[in-house]
Amino acid sequence: MKDWTDTFFEGPWTMLQRAPTTTEPSAEEARHIRRVLRLRRGSKVADVPCGDGRISIELARAGCEVVGVDRCETSVRRARRTFRAEGLPGRFRVGDMRRLRLEPGFDALINWWGSFGYYDDETNLAILKGFAELVESGGRVLVDQVNRERVLRDFREWHDSDDWRVRITTKNRWDPETERIEGTWTFTYGTRRVRRHSSIRLYTPGQMRRLMASAGLVVERFYDGSDGTDFKRGSHRMTTVGRKPRRQRARRQRS
Template identity: 30%
Template sequence: MSKTTGRAPAARSPRTSHEPMQPNAPVTSVVMRGKISHAVRIRAAPVTGHTPLAPGTRTSIQRSHAAPVTGHTPLAPGTRTSIQWLAVFQSERFFREAWPQISQAFASPTDAASDVEWIVGAAALDAGARVLDAPCGFGRHSVEFARRGFPVTGVDFSETELDRARKAATEAGVPVRLVCQDIRDMEFPGEFDLAVNLFSSIGYFSDDEDRLVIDRFWRALKPEGVFVLDTRNRDQLVRSLPPEERKRVNGGTLRIENEFDPATSRWRARWWRIKRASAKSREGAAELIGESEIRLYSAHELSAMLRPERWGHVELYGGLDGTPFSLDAPRLVLVARK
């Protein structure tokens, strides 16, 4: 792509399909001190054969001689990453077995292409502008940026999703640099013209850590660089969140039980896989595969986290299509310039 006009494309109708939180799988082949990029609370029974940690226990995992992941940029030798375990925190099974099986069912390449087209126009990107996509998941937005000729770095905690991103980039015939890392540990001082945090990928940590994540993006941008943050609109969700949702995934059915706590602005979901019905039952047995939790922010809360001494201009939208922001918009999109 040569050079954009700098104007955002005309607004399209907002998409209203259900979007889950995006947890990331644990990493085992890099040295870790392990903050989990997308924290998930799981109150399931302990894994058989393992002793659960006591509440408040902090554990560190160090693999000093682990080999780097093929196709990914490894962390520097000696890098440590601490994992703060929640009481009965057993996300590994969910991240390794469940989420990689269902993540692609909640996102479409067509949506990613239109999202990127709007972002490129809104950010007025010049040809060759460098892009940071974090977390990048299985690479749908990273690949679309690369298709348009932008050098892209995708960061994610999940090896499984990064493997899929690498495969998608290979199939598309585009180069994408992939880094296996917790987004709270990103260190890219002044490298990028655009940084994006998409698909409700903030809110899995404490409020202070979410501010830290935003600061990481600020540091990663060049002067005049643009940051795009896309998440759910809290004020719309509290009035529209159904107690239960169902989605067909890989020939099966997922049942998602939702609960919103207005005192903490936290949305909790219990994920069930419904087995095939038998001759004696219209619906098969349900298996709990995990629980997730995200802190949802209102527009004024997120805007306040973008400190005015760091961000020169912040605009609000109701979707990655230029829809004006309102209480009824399903999405909350912030476009900020450093």
């Protein structure tokens, strides 16, 4: 079945992905990610979806072994190019997070920068379960979203930005029944104008905790991925770290 993610992230979005407003915070975001996930040299990390690898490259520079997946071919090609240019050994695949075909065994999986909630609740949960299956027991899954409470408090029906080479006008509508932000985006670049739709489910911390539990993960912490501080009502982002419980050793029966 067709959905908005089939087309949204191709074309003008890939320009926004390269805008300084997107790329400049990457090093700091990755530093917080390494801290909360306790990553060190040699940690195996899946970055899904990885976009053009702006976080992957920072993790790889710190010595992590990174595998990235994204459905956008242009972005995956760019990620490969960046890694090649630095001689770093990341692996990148074009793929869909609803059908991940990666070997399990990661210390952590990151789902960074508003890359969750794209589908219906059932599919979002299936995606999270797929993430949980890929990490080792004791490993962590990180999901970074905007903070729903903040978005609704400061709700802007219209939003304009002039990022780098592309001008964007967004009309937003909050649907209280589906708990989704429906967006109509107009990208203007050069002489071209392209219109796209987005639909993102925003979860409250409580809903996210239950979703994580249904995927077999225990929430370890919520924090604000934009600055690494503890999560609070006014935070810009709600970044959830879920931990996969360690397998209990079977108790030997005493005879």
